[in-house]
Amino acid sequence: MSRKKKIVVKIGSSLLANSEELTLRYAFMSGLISDLAQLQKEGHDIILTSSGSVALGLNMIGKRPEDAGILDKQAAAACGQPLLMNAYRQIASEHNMDVAQMLVTVEDMEERRRFLNIKNTMMRLFENDIMPIINENDSVATRDLRVGDNDRLSAKVAQMVEADVLIILTSVEGLYDKDPSEPDAQFISEIEDVSEHLESTTSISALGSGGMLTKMQAANMAQNAGVETIIAEGIIERPISSVLKNERRYTRCLVTGETASPLKIWLSNRLQVAGTLVVSNQVAAAVVAGDCGIRRQDVISIQGDFVKGDVLHVYDESGAEVARGLTNFSSDETLLLARHIDMPVEDVIGYKTKSSIIGAENILVLEENHLPIDAPEEGQKLVVPR
Ligand SMILES: Nc1ncnc2c1ncn2[C@@H]1O[C@H](COP(=O)(O)OP(=O)(O)O)[C@@H](O)[C@H]1O
Numbered sequence: 001m002s003r004k005k006k007i008v009v010k011i012g013s014s015l016l017a018n019s020e021e022l023t024l025r026y027a028f029m030s031g032l033i034s035d036l037a038q039l040q041k042e043g044h045d046i047i048l049t050s051s052g053s054v055a056l057g058l059n060m061i062g063k064r065p066e067d068a069g070i071l072d073k074q075a076a077a078a079c080g081q082p083l084l085m086n087a088y089r090q091i092a093s094e095h096n097m098d099v100a101q102m103l104v105t106v107e108d109m110e111e112r113r114r115f116l117n118i119k120n121t122m123m124r125l126f127e128n129d130i131m132p133i134i135n136e137n138d139s140v141a142t143r144d145l146r147v148g149d150n151d152r153l154s155a156k157v158a159q160m161v162e163a164d165v166l167i168i169l170t171s172v173e174g175l176y177d178k179d180p181s182e183p184d185a186q187f188i189s190e191i192e193d194v195s196e197h198l199e200s201t202t203s204i205s206a207l208g209s210g211g212m213l214t215k216m217q218a219a220n221m222a223q224n225a226g227v228e229t230i231i232a233e234g235i236i237e238r239p240i241s242s243v244l245k246n247e248r249r250y251t252r253c254l255v256t257g258e259t260a261s262p263l264k265i266w267l268s269n270r271l272q273v274a275g276t277l278v279v280s281n282q283v284a285a286a287v288v289a290g291d292c293g294i295r296r297q298d299v300i301s302i303q304g305d306f307v308k309g310d311v312l313h314v315y316d317e318s319g320a321e322v323a324r325g326l327t328n329f330s331s332d333e334t335l336l337l338a339r340h341i342d343m344p345v346e347d348v349i350g351y352k353t354k355s356s357i358i359g360a361e362n363i364l365v366l367e368e369n370h371l372p373i374d375a376p377e378e379g380q381k382l383v384v385p386r
């Protein structure tokens with residue numbers, strides 16, 4: 001490998017923990033770290049997104065994976081995370097490698113300033129040759145506000161650091177056209193449009209949380225961000241360098257088309273909705289055609305209690321999501337502005353500022369390859385109350 005690469009590696013619970021005893025698979029971890037340490041010595045920046053805290057913590061709270069509820073899992077994560085990091089730190093030190101822990105929530109990744117702060121921290125760790133090990137902060141994340149699986153978290157991380165490749169290691173060799181337990185399942189070695197494969201995946205392993213579906217969603221997010229994703233089996237010697245040197249089979253999700261700007265990529269890969277705007281079908285068509293912003297007279301209704309800088313999802317009247325963008329106003333201000341379109345902005349909200357709700361420079365038009373989010377049904381506030 002000649003060029004220095006930024007490589008994001010994701011390790012699933014089924015690789016790190018033994019499914020019966022729920023104990024650490026030390027030999028796997030040791031082989032992985034030895035491989036990563038060598039790649040780091042060759043000059044590559046590596047980020048590890050590691051699952052395993054819940055699986056490794058369950059024994060302490062006396063639960064089996066199949067009986068554990070959400071609170072049990074949150075408590076287990078609090079117990080298992082230090083075990084996981086302790087093992088990583090100890091093994092990494094045997095390879096003269098430094099590691100650091102970063103626990104994040106979906107809110108951290110989807111609030112622009114926190115996102116940039118995490119990115120800056122990671123860049124500083126790279127400058128010091130320290131490998132960040134990332135996991136979702138399961139003990140604090142609420143049911144509604146969690147990524148829920150580290151596949152999509154790793155895609156967000158790959159997008160954040162503008163990685164060259166995202167490698168998801170798991171318990172199977174890659175994607176099959178159907179559940180690999182079925183005898184006629186065919187292996188798929190290369191995927192151009194990931195969104196075509198979202199349906200082929202159902203079952204998950206005993207400890208996994210999203211199965212192949214969340215891996216495909218992650219690959220879709222990475223693909224939109226211009227990052228190639230590789231899904232490969234983990235229990236193998238030199239699990240990462242054997243992929244990079246093309247020594248075995250795996251599924252490669254190619255990057256196709258042009259890559260958008262980092263802001264637009266960040267807008268495309270979202271899991272939560274801060275607020276929504278509904279616009280007429282005519283306005284929606286204009287937004288799709290021309291990358292124009294949303295003016296206050298365009299707004300038919302709003303949902304959610306959002307603040308300036310939040311991401312709004314824009315729907316047409318039939319409920320199809322057409323665009324996403326950063327709002328210049330809070331929900332209260334947006335409603336007031338839309339209800340008083342004949343008054344100057346500063347007379348309505350008390351200070352002078354831009355007049356568009358979402359500026360054209362801060363809007364992303366959704367294309368077919370972007371995964372849409374279903375419009376929330378509750379709490380719609382109409383601009384012209386009925
Ligand atoms: N179409 C498919 N191709 C490959 N694996 C699949 C497919 N459908 C379901 N699976 C299952 O997904 C599992 C991997 O996902 P998961 O258990 O969540 O792993 P991890 O813990 O690594 O995230 C495999 O055990 C496999 O049986």
Ligand SMILES: N[C@@H](CCC(=O)OP(=O)(O)O)C(=O)O
Nearest residue numbers: 013051052053054149150209
């Ligand atoms: N944050 C959780 C991981 C959840 C998860 O994505 O698990 P997996 O599907 O095994 O990668 C944990 O550390 O246990």
